[in-house]
Amino acid sequence: MAVKKMGLKQKYAHLTRGLDWETSYQKMDDVFPYDQFEGIKITDWSKWEDPFRLTMDSYWKFQAEKERKLYAVIDAFAQNNGQLNVSDARYINVLKLFLTGVSPLEYQAHRGFAFTGRHMRGVGPRIAAQMQSLDELRHFQTQAHTISHYNKFFDGIAEFQHMHDRVWYLSVPKSFFDDARASGPFEFMIAIGFAFEYVLTNLLFVPFMSGAAYNGDMSTVTFGFSAQSDESRHMTLGIEVIKFLLEQHPDNLPIVQKWVDKWFWRGFKVLGLVAMMMDYMLPKKVMSWKEAWEIYFTEAGGSLFTDLERYGLKVPKYADVATEMAEHISHQNWAVFYQYTHAAAFHTWTPDKEHLDWLSEKYPNTFDKYYRPRWEMWAKMDEEGKRFYNMALPQLCQTCQIPMAYTEPGDPTQISFRCTEWNGEMYHFCSDGCKDIFDDEPEKYAQSWLPVHQIFQGNCGGPTVPDVLNWYRLNAGADNMDYVGSPDEQIWNSWKGKAPAEAAE
Amino acid sequence: MTYTLTIEPLGEEIEVEEGQTVLDAALRAGIYLPHACGHGLCGTCKVDVLDGEVDHGDASPFALMDFERDEGKTLACECRLQSDVTIEADIDEDEDARRIKVKDFDCEVAEITNLTHDVKGITFKINGDTIDFQAGQYVNVTLPGVDGTRAFSIANPPSENDKIELQVRLVKGGKGTTYIHENLKLGDKIKISGPYGRFITRKSRGGAKLFLAGGTGVSSPRSMILELLGEGYSEPITLIHGVRTRNDLYGFDEFTALASKHPNFTYIPALSDADGDGEWSGSKGFVHDAAKEHFGGIFAGQTAYLCGPPPMIDACITALMRGRLFERDIFTEKFLTQNDAAQTKSPLFKRI
Numbered sequence A: 001m002a003v004k005k006m007g008l009k010q011k012y013a014h015l016t017r018g019l020d021w022e023t024s025y026q027k028m029d030d031v032f033p034y035d036q037f038e039g040i041k042i043t044d045w046s047k048w049e050d051p052f053r054l055t056m057d058s059y060w061k062f063q064a065e066k067e068r069k070l071y072a073v074i075d076a077f078a079q080n081n082g083q084l085n086v087s088d089a090r091y092i093n094v095l096k097l098f099l100t101g102v103s104p105l106e107y108q109a110h111r112g113f114a115f116t117g118r119h120m121r122g123v124g125p126r127i128a129a130q131m132q133s134l135d136e137l138r139h140f141q142t143q144a145h146t147i148s149h150y151n152k153f154f155d156g157i158a159e160f161q162h163m164h165d166r167v168w169y170l171s172v173p174k175s176f177f178d179d180a181r182a183s184g185p186f187e188f189m190i191a192i193g194f195a196f197e198y199v200l201t202n203l204l205f206v207p208f209m210s211g212a213a214y215n216g217d218m219s220t221v222t223f224g225f226s227a228q229s230d231e232s233r234h235m236t237l238g239i240e241v242i243k244f245l246l247e248q249h250p251d252n253l254p255i256v257q258k259w260v261d262k263w264f265w266r267g268f269k270v271l272g273l274v275a276m277m278m279d280y281m282l283p284k285k286v287m288s289w290k291e292a293w294e295i296y297f298t299e300a301g302g303s304l305f306t307d308l309e310r311y312g313l314k315v316p317k318y319a320d321v322a323t324e325m326a327e328h329i330s331h332q333n334w335a336v337f338y339q340y341t342h343a344a345a346f347h348t349w350t351p352d353k354e355h356l357d358w359l360s361e362k363y364p365n366t367f368d369k370y371y372r373p374r375w376e377m378w379a380k381m382d383e384e385g386k387r388f389y390n391m392a393l394p395q396l397c398q399t400c401q402i403p404m405a406y407t408e409p410g411d412p413t414q415i416s417f418r419c420t421e422w423n424g425e426m427y428h429f430c431s432d433g434c435k436d437i438f439d440d441e442p443e444k445y446a447q448s449w450l451p452v453h454q455i456f457q458g459n460c461g462g463p464t465v466p467d468v469l470n471w472y473r474l475n476a477g478a479d480n481m482d483y484v485g486s487p488d489e490q491i492w493n494s495w496k497g498k499a500p501a502e503a504a505e
Numbered sequence B: 001m002t003y004t005l006t007i008e009p010l011g012e013e014i015e016v017e018e019g020q021t022v023l024d025a026a027l028r029a030g031i032y033l034p035h036a037c038g039h040g041l042c043g044t045c046k047v048d049v050l051d052g053e054v055d056h057g058d059a060s061p062f063a064l065m066d067f068e069r070d071e072g073k074t075l076a077c078e079c080r081l082q083s084d085v086t087i088e089a090d091i092d093e094d095e096d097a098r099r100i101k102v103k104d105f106d107c108e109v110a111e112i113t114n115l116t117h118d119v120k121g122i123t124f125k126i127n128g129d130t131i132d133f134q135a136g137q138y139v140n141v142t143l144p145g146v147d148g149t150r151a152f153s154i155a156n157p158p159s160e161n162d163k164i165e166l167q168v169r170l171v172k173g174g175k176g177t178t179y180i181h182e183n184l185k186l187g188d189k190i191k192i193s194g195p196y197g198r199f200i201t202r203k204s205r206g207g208a209k210l211f212l213a214g215g216t217g218v219s220s221p222r223s224m225i226l227e228l229l230g231e232g233y234s235e236p237i238t239l240i241h242g243v244r245t246r247n248d249l250y251g252f253d254e255f256t257a258l259a260s261k262h263p264n265f266t267y268i269p270a271l272s273d274a275d276g277d278g279e280w281s282g283s284k285g286f287v288h289d290a291a292k293e294h295f296g297g298i299f300a301g302q303t304a305y306l307c308g309p310p311p312m313i314d315a316c317i318t319a320l321m322r323g324r325l326f327e328r329d330i331f332t333e334k335f336l337t338q339n340d341a342a343q344t345k346s347p348l349f350k351r352i
Helices: A008-016 A056-079 A089-101 A103-118 A123-151 A160-166 A168-181 A185-214 A218-248 A252-270 A272-281 A289-311 A319-325 A329-339 A353-362 A367-383 A432-440 A451-456 A465-472 A487-504 B022-028 B066-070 B175-182 B215-230 B252-261 B287-295 B310-322 B338-342
Strands: A411-415 A418-422 A425-429 B002-008 B012-017 B046-051 B073-075 B085-088 B103-114 B119-126 B138-142 B149-153 B163-169 B189-196 B208-214 B237-243 B265-271 B302-307 B330-332
Touching (some): A056 A218, A103 A168, A123 A185, A123 A218, A160 A465, A168 A252, A168 A451, A185 A252, A252 A272, A252 A432, A272 A329, A353 A367, A425 A432, B002 B022, B066 B073, B149 B163, B163 B175, B163 B215, B208 B287, B215 B237
Parallel strands (some): B237 B265, B302 B330
Antiparallel strands (some): A418 A425, B103 B119, B103 B189, B138 B149
């Protein structure tokens, strides 16, 4: 009798299942101590459907070829002095923000998925999490290697890892991931696997990668492609996780809903950095943040949450507030960095007329009314030799750690403040979303490492700005301040001024 | 110019236009292939080319590696056919689906009944042949003077293989159904091809079966239920048939008789507009309302078969999932139109 050919699913099951055993020397609950305290109930791990079917053997084969291709492009980029072909040296500040703010999150994701994989009782998700852990390590390495070429010529890149742990605004992405990694394994999977890798990932990667493509940075585009071919696995894992949890037990729904609400809001606040990058930092614009939000959240997320509604899961709480904020967040963020340029590890600038006109066109409801006049005023002050610096340390939101510069929903002229008293102390928040997260777990967020508080407590190198910058390993006068007058501008102008003459010889 | 694409492990054959991608052709034919980005970057839609020549299109070198190209892989979302091609995709083989070759049948109209004021039952006698099909499948009917073919589910059980019974509601402005209602007469010779479709009884599963039907959507469930009962299936079978008013209800006597003969069969007709119908003592509301009421909102343990207009199917899926019956236990009769394929769709569900 001819043996019937096995389907891919069956083959994969034979290769990956049945390798597990019930422990006998130790209790299973001791071996897997973290998969119950969150309240998630799993009745049947075998119902887990592998979101992708890849064996370790072919995994290495794939990743090896991706690496070969990427490093060939990076080498060619370096040999051809690819840095000369970017649109403008202002663009390099996008890479500084990415390397200091995003790449270390890849490393955090590597650690988080390794931990989560170890602590999932079911073998299916354990394997998927293991591969994602390895992917994230690769992403971190390839990003560091790609951007290291720019480090030969531009400031603000060399100390990225150190800065990630110390610099005030980098505590925003860092604390986001610290929060996820300090959660239980199921919350981590919803936080990073679902909310971040699925719902919000296109708002992070697409803007950076198409920004790179529009601005002539082919090495970054290539690591983008290389990473995106892994992302599909990550996205399908995120989708499987949420389905699995919702189908396993009805008691999981309120817990998952709480996590989706929380991590949507946390992610939205972190993405404010991307919003500012898209609207203010790219010399050649791709699209506005508001347009990106409409395509990638309102439309794509809308169809996702319509389907999730069948499980009883609702659109994340405050999604409407986030959508309203899409009109404001980039302008408010860039204004913060402009005022604190002396303490930032990248350069800032006021938008020129063409740029202001683009913003007016992209934000017809808000820009001319609330933001354009401020940029024009600051530009005028600068011309008059009165460049505005804000020398007071800002109050930070206890949850998202962003300076309290955001405005009230429905009133962009009023700063939004919320507070909660807990254990005799007053805690401050930028929004209802952030306050809700604190109120649900105050004992966790009361411990937040807030950069401004730490400075005042004397934990950041000293009481003066130079002391703190020194502690950040921020090279004052080169890494910080406006682009105009920076060493970055100088080297760029020297290249652009001399290059044609030399070529003519 | 078209090529034939065979999709394994289903064994399904579909036609692909020159320049059309494999993914597009498959989705339009109602065959779900796993996919995500849709433009050659992510690699989710990777398939094996078992036979024939393909063009990889703009597949990214990171999503489709050189060694994979050598091994005969391609990305369905970018792949265009250069010849007739056989692919193997990462889709579940369906152990209940038989591979029945589609055939053309010369038929003759043998009987026309008025089932309601706007639904006719048509019985076609097959001349010199019999039809092999699975209960739940459909046929394509070619009508004189009507462009293209029209799809209708087969209402008779497979054991009655010398005829094809269809239940056809008059669709306002619909050329096919208007022809059937106004022009078709006894003795007419009509070409019918079939069987088509993957909406079939999952016999390998056993257990309780729940049929949710709206309007003429009851034709497939009728075939399936008659077959099951004829084979002596002893697990619970429930049919909930929703229509608007009593004037729209048909099959009542037949199903009521079956229910009294077979204690494992429950028949629940439901009227969505029973206001002013003092004599109606049965279920009131939509199909999903009647289902929730009958099962107390808990559907776990059933296998559900849904057949009817899209809003009814949509409401039923939500009711079933809220009652803890999920995608793996829900089967729907669904035709993807050009519009459906173009819609922004989340990848949460594959079939439903």
